[in-house]
Amino acid sequence: MTDPVNTSQQAAVGGLLRAVGDALGGPVPAKWGDAIGAVPRHRFLPERIWLEDGKGGYEPCDLQADSGRWFEAAYADVPIVTQVNDGETPEDPADAWPSSSASAPSIVVRTLRELDVRPGMNVLEIGTGTGWNAALLAHRLGAGRVASVEIDSDVARQAWASLNAAGLDVDVRCGDGAEGWNRRGPYDRIISTCSVRHVPWAWIEQTRSGGIVLTPWDNPMLCWGLLRLTVERDRAQGRFSPHSAFMLMRDQRHDLRIFRDVVRDEHVPAESGTALSPWKVTGDQWDARFALGLRLGDVWTAWEDDEERLWVATTDARSWAAVDRNGGQFTVGQYGPRRLWDEVEAAYRWWEGHGRPAPERFGLTVTGRRQWTWLDHPSRVAGAVRR
The missing domain is CATH 3.40.50.150 (Vaccinia Virus protein VP39)
Structure with a gap:
């Protein structure tokens, strides 16, 4: 007699393997396909998971209350948030942020x-x-x-x-x-x-x-x-x-926010202009962002007001820059010991000058005293040396 539970699980695993194969551009290697069939993913998920709510946040999904949605998520090729706020359930689900997850x-x-x-x-x-x-x-x-x-x-x-x-x-x-x-x-x-x-x-x-x-x-x-x-x-x-x-x-x-930790009312920025669009170093420009991140080391960005202003800041919160659209050009305000937008422009020119390298051209060397990123060969240092 056919076991409907086992049949349903086998079908779910089969669908997952096909989805994974599509994402990888070829069949799942047999040894890992066998493992996925032998250790079903849903048996390693907590009864409460957190799924995207369609508004940029997360909402809880409980096995007992919505088993169909829970099981469907378990066998979809997507990451699943399994813990929010380091284990402290927020009073308002809108305040939830992921702190542990099951990878896609x-x-x-x-x-x-x-x-x-x-x-x-x-x-x-x-x-x-x-x-x-x-x-x-x-x-x-x-x-x-x-x-x-x-x-x-x-x-x-x-x-x-x-x-x-x-x-x-x-x-x-x-x-x-x-x-x-x-x-x-x-x-x-x-x-x-x-x-x-x-x-x-x-x-x-x-x-x-x-x-x-x-x-x-x-x-x-x-x-x-x-x-x-x-x-x-x-x-x-x-x-x-x-x-x-x-x-x-x-x-x-680092838990940093522009207006809470970085920008102060008494800060008076130096003003200038730029022809470099902030969208060239953010958004879907993955290769550029990866390279700039390696090059600059401790610089992060945040958008304000539906991408009308780009903020750039250091992780020590001592320097910042703001870039605003001004017709076909952009105005820049920079504050602190470093001129961050100048650094971003220089890093972007470096990336373009080296043929817009993708991540595969970069590497890292680690020793007991320091580590550094490089382009094409360990002798060609590409980013900040960290000790």
């Missing part, structure tokens, strides 16, 4: 494919989240081969319960992922499910020579990109690729 399955498969794991390898995951990514790895590698670190105790507890219920042997530790998990190292692979602006040296120290560290990348200008580093004796280096956007590691976050 196509992104999960893309990153696992880049990780290039093989039987017998030991893997450390930074950011357990729902536990589904660790479950896929454990299904592929076997018992005792996967460890995971999660900073949020409630998230870690729920992930461990889901992994245990699935019969998967994954060590889950509640702690700061930036520190890795030295007791279980060295690892053949380290994969982060949260983005970073600075690669923790502990990850490099805990990876075998020849091993790989794979992490989503973020800079204040744009959260976008995947970084794949190969570990050498005293350093690690590798290149970026596009296609990923993950939540930033908690201890690297």
